[in-house]
Amino acid sequence: MSCRELFPRAVIGGYLDTAAEGLPAPGVTEAVAEYLREKGRGTPGRLRHFGIETEARALAADLLGAPVTDTVFLPTASDALNILAASLPWQAGDRVVTTDLEFPSNLLPWLALRERGVDVQVVASHGGALQLEDFTAAIDRRTRLVTVSQVSYKTGAWFPHTEALGDAVHAVGGVLCVDATQALGRCPVPLAGVDFLMASTFKWLLGLHGAAVTYMSPLLRERFALAGVGWYSVDNAMAAVRTGTYDLKSGAACLVAGMPNFAALYAITASLKWLLSLDLAVERKRADLLTRHLRERLAALGLPLLTPEGDDYTSGIVSFEHPEGEQIMRQLGEHGVVVWGGDGRVRASVHYYSDESDLQLLVEALQKVLAR
Structure with missing residues (x-):
């Protein structure tokens, strides 16, 4: 069983806001x-x-x-x-x-x-x-x-x-x-x-x-x-x-x-x-790769990224500037995607329960929201 399957909200998909509120761990x-x-x-x-x-x-x-x-x-x-x-x-x-x-x-x-x-x-x-x-x-x-x-x-x-x-x-x-x-x-x-x-x-x-x-x-x-x-x-x-x-x-x-x-x-x-029961080195490596993929996908949309490029800086967070960050957050929520928005930016975060499907949901929803 993957980490994701142990988190009911993560299984639904589109949860990318651990930097604000993490999902409770099993137990x-x-x-x-x-x-x-x-x-x-x-x-x-x-x-x-x-x-x-x-x-x-x-x-x-x-x-x-x-x-x-x-x-x-x-x-x-x-x-x-x-x-x-x-x-x-x-x-x-x-x-x-x-x-x-x-x-x-x-x-x-x-x-x-x-x-x-x-x-x-x-x-x-x-x-x-x-x-x-x-x-x-x-x-x-x-x-x-x-x-x-x-x-x-x-x-x-x-x-x-x-x-x-x-x-x-x-x-x-x-x-x-x-x-x-x-x-x-x-x-x-x-x-x-x-x-x-x-x-x-x-x-x-x-x-x-x-x-x-x-x-x-x-x-x-x-x-x-x-x-x-x-x-x-x-x-x-x-x-x-x-x-x-x-x-x-x-x-x-x-x-x-x-x-x-x-x-x-x-x-x-x-x-x-x-x-501590996880192989944290393995989980971090996988999550870091997802985070880099997310940055690449947001960059491909032409968004002004706040998150610097480079493995030395990789964490679980990717942010981009937008004057309507809070409105984008609400509109993404209507598409079932949870991120943080406000203060002139939008922030998505990737944890061990995240996978490629979350990234895909975010990118697809963002394209629809930004097209408005």
Whole structure:
């Protein structure tokens, strides 16, 4: 049985919007039902909840290739970014380097730091992709943080230089942050050189809303002054004397202030088990080929592509510019094709449950829609 046959919506055909909303992996529905059964038991069900949290962290660490002590789940990628922004020792004159290909969640926390005298430098993309030399030109002795998406939500370009970028950032004492929301579960996500990373679980990881895989390196943990503290982030929160000092949990566990979203963790446990059961190298190769085919077909229609050409940049996303992107999205939906449209562009995305028939449906529907 192919991956596609395990996803009822994918079998219908024309689903090309994982970059916005992934289809739940096999086992997710049953996992959420298990959560509800355990929740229905009241307090005794908590033992299973905590066990699932432990299992989910181990599976996420396995997918990342990271120690489990450095891997946790936060409520959202936006929460992870805001915790990072609030927990570094900023001074007036410090610099953040970001890019023009970032989702708002990876821009707004840094723009807010301008009120504290922090300079925000935006690296410009070229042809839909980012170049290492443009980053290094923007990095100076004032740079405290560089942040970049592993895959751009806008153009779909995969960024191949995180390790070299990390070296450049560390040379001036800075931190490298990577938003892997549009990559993890679909594309390689190398951790070499990365200090802080997050990825939402409801897209390519095929889970639910309400959780984000978050990684923090041991080196960053040593210099991290956690801004928000809760009972879940400290050791022995229920000690007899709680009005004096406290000790944060070791590793990334200190980032979690309160009770996790257990329903989302049950779901991601199931989806990660399924993803890790695949031969990911084989699945990625097949999906990458589909993505390149999609780009070629859209280019043949004469559409102004945002997605750069070249294997080094291939992810699961192909985008093109169009002033009526939202209208095209709606009209494609009338033909049974689901993509994302708005912000002057249309975006299609290819995951492991996609096949050539989806591409054909999109191209045929696009030809009809554009002919109007």
